Amino acid sequence: MKVVQAVAVGARERVVVLDAQGRRFMLGVTPSKIELLAELRAMDTTTPP
Numbered sequence: 001m002k003v004v005q006a007v008a009v010g011a012r013e014r015v016v017v018l019d020a021q022g023r024r025f026m027l028g029v030t031p032s033k034i035e036l037l038a039e040l041r042a043m044d045t046t047t048p049p
Helices: none
Strands: 002-008 014-020 023-029 034-039
Touching: none
Parallel strands: none
Antiparallel strands: 002 014, 014 023, 023 034
């Protein structure tokens, strides 16, 4: 597993892009839970500069 990017969207909330087993996921992370927001397609996997 590898965290590609994490962006704060609140005091303790984050949106995280994660690579795992050849797939890329966008997760919403809060102190109380982690939720899958999307599985990104191959063309969505470029990391922003």
